[in-house]
Amino acid sequence: MSFAKLTVSTLAVAAVSATGAFAQGRENVQIAGSSTVLPYATIVAEAFGENFDFPTPVVESGGSSTGLRRFCEGVGENTTDIANSSRPIRDSEIATCAENGVTDIIEVRIGYDGIVFASDINGNSFEFTPSDWYMALAAELPVDGALVANGNTTWADVNDAFPAQEIAAFIPGTRHGTREVFDEKVILQGCEDTGAFDAIMEINGGDEDAAEETCMAIRGDGVSVDIDGDYTETLARISANPEGIGVFGLAFYQNNTDTLQVATMNGVVPTVESIATGEYPVSRPLFFYIKAAHLDVIPGLQEYADFFISDDIAGPWGPLAAYGLVSDPELAETQATVVNRITMGSM
Amino acid sequence: MTDAAANTPRKKSSIYATDANTKKRNAREARFRAFGLTAIGIGIAALVFLVVSIVGNGYNAFRQTYITIPVELAEQRLDPAGNRDPAEMARVTTFGYAPLLAQALQQHLQAEGIPMDGVNPRDLMAMISQEAPAQVRAMVLANPEIVGQTITLEMLAGGRIDGYFKNRVTLESAERDSNVSPAQLMLAEAMAAAGIIDTRFNWRFITGPDASGQRPEAAGLGVAILGSLYMMLVVLVLALPIGVAASIYLEEFAPQNRFTDIIEVNISNLAAVPSIVFGILGLAIFINFAGLPQSAPIVGGLVLTLMTLPTIIIATRAALRAVPPSIRDAALGLGASKMQAVFHHVLPLAMPGILTGTIIGLAQALGETAPLLLIGMVAFVREFPDAPPEGLFDPTSALPVQVFNWTQRSDPAFVERASGATIVLLVFLVCMNLLAVMLRRRFERRW
Numbered sequence: 001m002s003f004a005k006l007t008v009s010t011l012a013v014a015a016v017s018a019t020g021a022f023a024q025g026r027e028n029v030q031i032a033g034s035s036t037v038l039p040y041a042t043i044v045a046e047a048f049g050e051n052f053d054f055p056t057p058v059v060e061s062g063g064s065s066t067g068l069r070r071f072c073e074g075v076g077e078n079t080t081d082i083a084n085s086s087r088p089i090r091d092s093e094i095a096t097c098a099e100n101g102v103t104d105i106i107e108v109r110i111g112y113d114g115i116v117f118a119s120d121i122n123g124n125s126f127e128f129t130p131s132d133w134y135m136a137l138a139a140e141l142p143v144d145g146a147l148v149a150n151g152n153t154t155w156a157d158v159n160d161a162f163p164a165q166e167i168a169a170f171i172p173g174t175r176h177g178t179r180e181v182f183d184e185k186v187i188l189q190g191c192e193d194t195g196a197f198d199a200i201m202e203i204n205g206g207d208e209d210a211a212e213e214t215c216m217a218i219r220g221d222g223v224s225v226d227i228d229g230d231y232t233e234t235l236a237r238i239s240a241n242p243e244g245i246g247v248f249g250l251a252f253y254q255n256n257t258d259t260l261q262v263a264t265m266n267g268v269v270p271t272v273e274s275i276a277t278g279e280y281p282v283s284r285p286l287f288f289y290i291k292a293a294h295l296d297v298i299p300g301l302q303e304y305a306d307f308f309i310s311d312d313i314a315g316p317w318g319p320l321a322a323y324g325l326v327s328d329p330e331l332a333e334t335q336a337t338v339v340n341r342i343t344m345g346s347m
Numbered sequence: 348m349t350d351a352a353a354n355t356p357r358k359k360s361s362i363y364a365t366d367a368n369t370k371k372r373n374a375r376e377a378r379f380r381a382f383g384l385t386a387i388g389i390g391i392a393a394l395v396f397l398v399v400s401i402v403g404n405g406y407n408a409f410r411q412t413y414i415t416i417p418v419e420l421a422e423q424r425l426d427p428a429g430n431r432d433p434a435e436m437a438r439v440t441t442f443g444y445a446p447l448l449a450q451a452l453q454q455h456l457q458a459e460g461i462p463m464d465g466v467n468p469r470d471l472m473a474m475i476s477q478e479a480p481a482q483v484r485a486m487v488l489a490n491p492e493i494v495g496q497t498i499t500l501e502m503l504a505g506g507r508i509d510g511y512f513k514n515r516v517t518l519e520s521a522e523r524d525s526n527v528s529p530a531q532l533m534l535a536e537a538m539a540a541a542g543i544i545d546t547r548f549n550w551r552f553i554t555g556p557d558a559s560g561q562r563p564e565a566a567g568l569g570v571a572i573l574g575s576l577y578m579m580l581v582v583l584v585l586a587l588p589i590g591v592a593a594s595i596y597l598e599e600f601a602p603q604n605r606f607t608d609i610i611e612v613n614i615s616n617l618a619a620v621p622s623i624v625f626g627i628l629g630l631a632i633f634i635n636f637a638g639l640p641q642s643a644p645i646v647g648g649l650v651l652t653l654m655t656l657p658t659i660i661i662a663t664r665a666a667l668r669a670v671p672p673s674i675r676d677a678a679l680g681l682g683a684s685k686m687q688a689v690f691h692h693v694l695p696l697a698m699p700g701i702l703t704g705t706i707i708g709l710a711q712a713l714g715e716t717a718p719l720l721l722i723g724m725v726a727f728v729r730e731f732p733d734a735p736p737e738g739l740f741d742p743t744s745a746l747p748v749q750v751f752n753w754t755q756r757s758d759p760a761f762v763e764r765a766s767g768a769t770i771v772l773l774v775f776l777v778c779m780n781l782l783a784v785m786l787r788r789r790f791e792r793r794w
Contacts, residue, residue, distance in 0.1 A: 028742060030641060030642070030723070032723070032726075035755070039559065039756070039757065041727075042560060042727045043559040043560065043561050045559070045727065045729070046558060046559040046729060047441065049729055049730070050441050050485075051437075051440045051441055056729035058641075058642050058723070058728050059726060059727040060725060060726040060727070062720070062725070073635070077640070078634055078635075078638050078639065078640055078641060080641070229755075230755040232754060232757070249757075252757040254525055255560075255757040255759070256757065256759065257523055257526075258521070258523045258524040259759075312442055319477070319561060322561075323560065
């Protein structure tokens with residue numbers, strides 16, 4: 001009876017409307033990438049949709065690496081126009097991009113993000129240095145010319161000034177761009193500050209790369225927990241374990257100051273100002289990457305990029321700074337890059 | 348009693364006194380019943396805990412706090428040229444509208460004689476949702492003639508102020524909160540007493556689009572509900588005919604051989620494949636190969652169709668098999684062709700079972716997030732899609748995706764939104780399952 005007909009006609013309708021939709025082309029900007037950049041990108045997308053005649057861009061998260069991989073899949077309407085990233089694009093990714101025909105990429109630095117250490121508001125407060133974190137979380141510490149497993153279990157073991165509170169750290173998992181910054185700016189820094197780096201170099205015979213790797217190896221005995229989800233998960237872990245100390249983005253902390261207290265690093269309280277001046281050591285730039293080949297094809301792409309880094313939005317008094325982004329003092333140069341469409345490598 | 352039983356010497360027993368063996372068996376049964384009851388108890392306790400925690404967190408999402416004040420739409424600010432040309436007026440962005448609203452609020456508070464102790468104009472602006480300037484701008488551009496008039500405007504209160512009226516934010520927590528001060532909350536309290544602020548049912552939560560992390564008070568489910576509906580439409584239109592046709596062929600016409608056996612085993616296996624695998628498949632086939640757009644409900648629907656097909660085929664085959672052979676034999680005996688027997692007699696009798704299976708398959712598809720992750724539907728989407736069929740190609744989000752997205756936002760106000768969205772999703776699922784039960788009750792025949 002009519003089932004076969006129905007099936008065939010549905011497929012036909014689907015096919016016809018598909019070609020119809022393609023003839024129009026995509027009307028919205030498509031963005032994917034870092035979950036750290038996501039809140040900023042959604043704030044901008046929302047304001048862009050309200051103030052321009054273009055549709056609101058679609059913003060996906062998924063992480064910097066995923067975003068860049070999809071960005072590099074090729075040129076065309078069914079690929080993304082912009083990749084958000086919490087780290088600079090890697091050479092290997094540029095090579096993949098080039099293989100797939102994505103040769104002209106515009107790099108846009110939108111500002112800086114602070115990484116803060118926060119704990120339950122009713123618990124002890126801490127004044128950390130990178131050395132404390134290295135001593136607390138390293139897998140192996142050099143003792144008398146040999147590497148031994150890290151035996152520190154309370155913060156008092158690490159630093160006499162600290163209370164005897166169990167070490168329970170919630171740090172971002174390895175799929176996060178934040179982890180890279182944590183490893184390099186806190187753990188490796190601490191390794192060098194304590195003199196452990198030189199001690200390890202002596203033990204392994206002067207192999208610098210291997211020493212760095214040893215420094216940044218995090219203990220796996222349950223003292224430090226990798227959080228693969230978002231900061232909301234870290235927050236939930238701290239609510240469940242008031243002794244825990246978590247790694248957050250500054251913006252997240254600023255939205256939850258009623259439940260979290262922040263620790264200082266080298267005696268500096270993380271604020272938008274102290275990060276902008278570079279006093280607070282743990283911060284990193286945030287980026288987005290534009291596929292230049294899409295600029296005149298996708299309506300609104302150029303306008304979105306211009307709008308994102310305009311002084312109204314990304315400036316020190318804009319909504320992004322209000323949310324926790326540390327605005328870039330060199331914003332004017334970035335604006336020129338986008339307006340003149342200066343691609344990477346042509347600088 | 349047999350002879351053998353009569354010959355063996357038996358212990359004297361009475362049906363009034365239970366012997367040890369019977370006691371043991373009775374105890375065993377009592378224990379088993381207790382285990383069963385415990386299991387059900389644990390299940391119910393888990394369910395109650397889940398529902399209470401979701402409803403407790405989420406019911407507040409259905410109420411929202413509004414500020415209602417008269418606003419003078421000053422011409423020199425909104426239409427400096429004075430010619431009411433929407434194209435020129437569009438140059439005034441939402442950033443230009445925000446101070447207008449703060450000013451209006453300040454003037455109204457002064458007129459009402461409400462003191463603004465410790466609240467500077469900047470804090471006053473923060474009490475109004477950032478959605479409000481956009482709302483006024485859209486209103487003015489749609490109807491430029493209202494510039495210069497004073498209109499009564501109902502706008503959303505900021506997320507923290509809203510939280511205060513829902514007991515999420517207290518004076519103590521505001522003390523430590525960098526986004527709100529106790530002075531603002533006291534002012535809000537005074538405004539509520541004067542009737543400027545009120546909390547009421549929030550249609551916007553169901554009909555409005557998503558909003559960014561800075562304005563949780565404005566976030567709604569509209570786009571997600573539409574996206575889910577579109578996807579279900581695609582699944583229904585594709586999976587039902589394909590699934591039923593495949594089952595009828597396999598059950599009624601296909602020869603029993605190794606080939607059909609392999610197909611059968613594969614269908615059963617497919618039903619157990621993790622759903623993310625279908626997402627990977629969808630990305631490879633529908634987006635990369637067929638070139639369909641990303642984030643579109645058509646792709647989501649196609650992926651979910653693949654995922655639902657095995658469920659529907661298995662249910663349909665079971666329903667067909669439950670129709671007694673005598674029906675087929677009678678039809679064939681009266682001279683009907685095989686196809687007539689199937690379509691005139693077997694299929695109508697199997698229909699309730701088929702529909703039940705389909706609805707359960709749809710309900711399962713409605714709650715899926717994993718396969719949508721890879722095809723770009725786990726996204727921030729604010730534009731409403733067009734009506735189908737064109738709308739099937741516009742970007743949308745989906746209900747479970749919205750829950751997933753909101754749980755990741757940093758503002759605590761999104762916790763209530765996520766729970767509220769879960770309630771909406773649960774209501775949808777309950778309705779679908781009820782429909783399935785009703786269809787079965789009403790039309791099912793037993794032999």
